[in-house]
Amino acid sequence: MTADHHHAHALRRQGELAVLRYVHANPGSTRAQMAKALALGTGSATEITTRLRARKWIDEIDGPKTGTRGRPSPTLVPHPKGPLVCAVEIGHERWRMAIVELGAGIVEERSGRHGARDAESVLAALRKQIAGASRECLPRLRAISVAVSGTVQRGRIVQSTLGWSNVGIEALRIRPGMALLLGNDASLGGVAEARRGAGRGVAVLLHLTIEVGVGGVLVVDGRPVLGASGAAGEFGHMPFGDRTLRCPCGAHGCWDLEVDGRAMARHLGQPPPRDPRSAAERTLRDALGGASRARKAVASVTAAFGRGAGALVSALDPDRITLSGLARELATAAPDALECAYRDALMSFRREAPPPFALSALGTDGVLLGAAEVAFDEVLSDVRLAGELR
Known part of the structure; x- marks a missing residue:
């Protein structure tokens, strides 16, 4: 040539x-x-x-x-026979998988609970699920993108709510040369909100979510700010909490411990829950049902979340804050507690027009769609297309 x-x-x-x-x-x-x-x-x-x-x-x-x-x-x-990507979400208790087409349409979806919690077993089970996608889908798969509830650094899971440490995901590669991507679930949820949800069209978006602890990401012009090694966005491990409490991450006083089901259990005088997310859901239901102790616990946790959000606004200067997961539910259940604590944490020059909160528009699909988005970023790259479009 x-x-x-x-x-x-x-x-x-x-x-x-x-x-x-x-x-x-x-x-x-x-x-x-x-x-x-x-x-x-x-x-x-x-x-x-x-x-x-x-x-x-x-x-x-x-x-x-x-x-x-x-x-x-x-x-x-x-095109009905066009390229597809596989998005996988590995959560604290459950997994989800979706086959996604160009344009972010979900073609096929599966979900389930972990039969075992060790990395080898979970990844082996997920590989079977990916390989079990419909025969028509598999030849069209161009990439697999995995979202994990944990910290990701340089393409490995270095810490996870499942207790994993220094885990790679090569076991999920079902075909040589297929792109295999890994990201934090909160960060990927923020990518989806920025591109297709409540943050679409916003130049600088701060996305926050609570599941087991709080995570999120700063998204600038649709691109996540992931730091030097990919581990940015671990907002839950900033020292916004009680210094006498030691976090599973190894640090003391993490914000994580103030904003989820673990904090609610402490306020209620209950032992630490095995599944903080389910415990938080139960407390929210009790609060909405009128139980006074549950309402106080929810208000206290929501205020702790609002104070931390105000601190992040000072550090990151976003145009808008999107909320998903339990953060969305807290904002709905105790809006006054959130707004009051948030404004009290803001510098005075911001209080007249603070960055507004916006509830997630994507709900539980946000993480999967975010994983699909970064997969298509890879598929629709010049290097990949050089081999596809000849």
């Missing part, structure tokens, strides 16, 4: 890449909308779309009827 041909090929691939990324972010848009957004001429938009349809990456279907005369404009959608 001559230098001119190589250059032309690279330019063509860049055009295809831009269109694929646009369709992924905006499924259901028309070709005219895509062309305008990418500053493409009509001829170029048609040529690229035609090539990608022939390769079974995208398709065009009739758009919805609008009530006006004439045929509705066709819309750009994922």
Whole structure:
């Protein structure tokens, strides 16, 4: 291939890449909308779309009827035989798996409880689930992306609510060369909220979630800020709590210990719960049912969460804060306690117009969708497409 041909090929691939990324972010848009957004001429938009349809990456279907005369404009959608990614969520008690197509549509989903909690057993069971995806899906899989309830550093799980330490996930690779990605569940949930949820269109988003402890991520222009080794966002281990309490992470006074089911149990005079998330749910139900001690426990935990959120605003200066998991439920159950503690923790210049809280728009699907998003970031990269789009 001559230098001119190589250059032309690279330019063509860049055009295809831009269109694929646009369709992924905006499924259901028309070709005219895509062309305008990418500053493409009509001829170029048609040529690229035609090539990608022939390769079974995208398709065009009739758009919805609008009530006006004439045929509705066709819309750009994922091809029914196009590329897929597998998103896996490994939680404290349960796992979930989803096969996801371009545009973030879930094609197939499975879930269950851990039969055993050691890393080897859990990963072996998950590999079987991935390999058991429908025969039509498996040949189209381009990447596996795993979200774990724990700290991830340089592609390994260094600490987890399951008790894992220094664990890799190579056991999940079902085909040589397939992209295999690993991320923290809270960080990936924030990516999804920034791109497709309550934080969409926000330049600097702070996402916070509570499950067992509190985690989250700062997302800037849709990209998570993960630090030098990928372990950023462990907000729950900032010393916003009682210094007499030792956290499982090894530190004292972690914010984690003030904001979940463990804190609620202490306020109620109960022993530490085996599953802090389920314990928190029970206490919330009691509080909403009118039990005064449960209401006080929920209010205390919510205030502790609000104070920490105010401190993070001073450190990170976000435009908005999205809340998911138990954080979302606390904001709904005790909004006054949250708002009062949050404002009290803010520097005075912020109190007139503080970054607002926004409840998650994605619910329990946020983590899976975030894992799928980073998988498609890999699939829709120049390096990967160089081998796909020839």
